[in-house]
Amino acid sequence: MNSSLPTEMRASVLHAAKDVRLETRALPAVEAGQVLVKIAAVGVCGSDVHYFHEGRIGSFIVDAPMILGHESAGTIVAVGAGVAADRIGERVSIEPQRACRRCEQCKRGRYNLCPDMEFYATPPIDGAFAEYAVIEADYAFAIPDTMSFEAAALCEPLSVGIWSNQKAGVGPGSSVLIAGAGPIGIIIAQVARAFGATSIIVSDPVAERREVALRFGATEVIDPIDQDIASLNLGVDAFIDASGAEPAIRAGIFAVAPAGSVVLVGMGADDQRLPVSRIQNLELNVTGVFRYANTWPLAIELASTGAVDLDDLVTSRFDLDGVTEALAAATHPETLKVIVAPGAGTR
Ligand SMILES: [Zn+2]
Numbered sequence: 001m002n003s004s005l006p007t008e009m010r011a012s013v014l015h016a017a018k019d020v021r022l023e024t025r026a027l028p029a030v031e032a033g034q035v036l037v038k039i040a041a042v043g044v045c046g047s048d049v050h051y052f053h054e055g056r057i058g059s060f061i062v063d064a065p066m067i068l069g070h071e072s073a074g075t076i077v078a079v080g081a082g083v084a085a086d087r088i089g090e091r092v093s094i095e096p097q098r099a100c101r102r103c104e105q106c107k108r109g110r111y112n113l114c115p116d117m118e119f120y121a122t123p124p125i126d127g128a129f130a131e132y133a134v135i136e137a138d139y140a141f142a143i144p145d146t147m148s149f150e151a152a153a154l155c156e157p158l159s160v161g162i163w164s165n166q167k168a169g170v171g172p173g174s175s176v177l178i179a180g181a182g183p184i185g186i187i188i189a190q191v192a193r194a195f196g197a198t199s200i201i202v203s204d205p206v207a208e209r210r211e212v213a214l215r216f217g218a219t220e221v222i223d224p225i226d227q228d229i230a231s232l233n234l235g236v237d238a239f240i241d242a243s244g245a246e247p248a249i250r251a252g253i254f255a256v257a258p259a260g261s262v263v264l265v266g267m268g269a270d271d272q273r274l275p276v277s278r279i280q281n282l283e284l285n286v287t288g289v290f291r292y293a294n295t296w297p298l299a300i301e302l303a304s305t306g307a308v309d310l311d312d313l314v315t316s317r318f319d320l321d322g323v324t325e326a327l328a329a330a331t332h333p334e335t336l337k338v339i340v341a342p343g344a345g346t347r
């Protein structure tokens with residue numbers, strides 16, 4: 001370990017629903033094969049907000065104090081055994097997961113489905129609303145000097161956008177319908193454009209969000225309250241849902257051409273009614289997405305070349321002692337992405 005490092009750090013710790021405290025904690029221990037990252041920027045995700053309000057997401061329950069935040073970037077300040085010391089000083093984007101590398105899913109390359117996955121800010125694994133965090137060395141990806149730490153942090157939601165478009169088979173000339181123009185829907189639209197889709201239709205009931213979608217790659221927007229998407233005969237190659245809302249999902253399935261794809265990204269009710277005969281008769285491919293696998297190199301490429309714009313998604317910033325405010329800001333309708341900057345402020 002680097003002797004110039006402090007022994008303690010500030011961390012924002014979730015104790016129970018609606019109870020986040022700024023605390024002093026010991027620096028996390030760096031195990032063999034890991035790196036210690038001084039965190040510069042962390043994006044606030046809907047899942048952080050959900051854990052804060054409910055203390056759980058489905059079967060994942062916060063029953064011991066846990067640090068939230070999983071969209072993070074910073075600078076390597078120490079390395080564990082077996083990691084090249086010259087990585088110290090490297091600016092990195094963190095892929096916030098640690099798979100077992102041994103199970104059937106890991107061996108087949110689908111490590112996001114590893115049953116033993118340890119993921120930042122998913123109980124009991126600490127996230128990155130802290131001055132320092134550890135990650136496996138090969139899940140810390142070097143970023144170009146020209147890339148901001150904020151953009152590097154947002155390679156995490158960008159990865160969801162990449163994975164969703166890959167699952168949907170979006171490519172040059174594709175037409176795609178995206179339901180929901182929140183941060184993830186906007187990123188999905190940007191990736192669709194970067195992948196060469198020529199018709200990118202985004203639906204959202206909120207006018208301001210439709211405006212944002214047009215700024216970030218949508219070729220057309222639809223107000224689903226105004227127009228019945230199911231009866232428009234859009235015939236798109238792919239429908240990607242980023243809303244989680246049953247009416248949007250049902251309508252989207254009716255907008256897909258025969259043999260097209262339906263990708264469910266948005267998190268809504270656990271059980272929903274789907275038009276099964278439509279799926280059968282048109283041989284639609286319906287799938288979900290659970291995080292992502294092997295997306296970081298492409299995410300860094302798309303963001304650093306300007307094919308996808310992450311910097312302009314940031315609408316507000318907070319210090320580590322403002323995490324409660326940051327989580328509140330994330331729910332405002334005009335918010336796209338909120339950033340917590342643990343390096344800022346005192347100390
Ligand atoms: Zn996220």
Ligand SMILES: [Zn+2]
Pocket residue numbers: 099100101102103104105106111114115116117
């Ligand atoms: Zn595994």
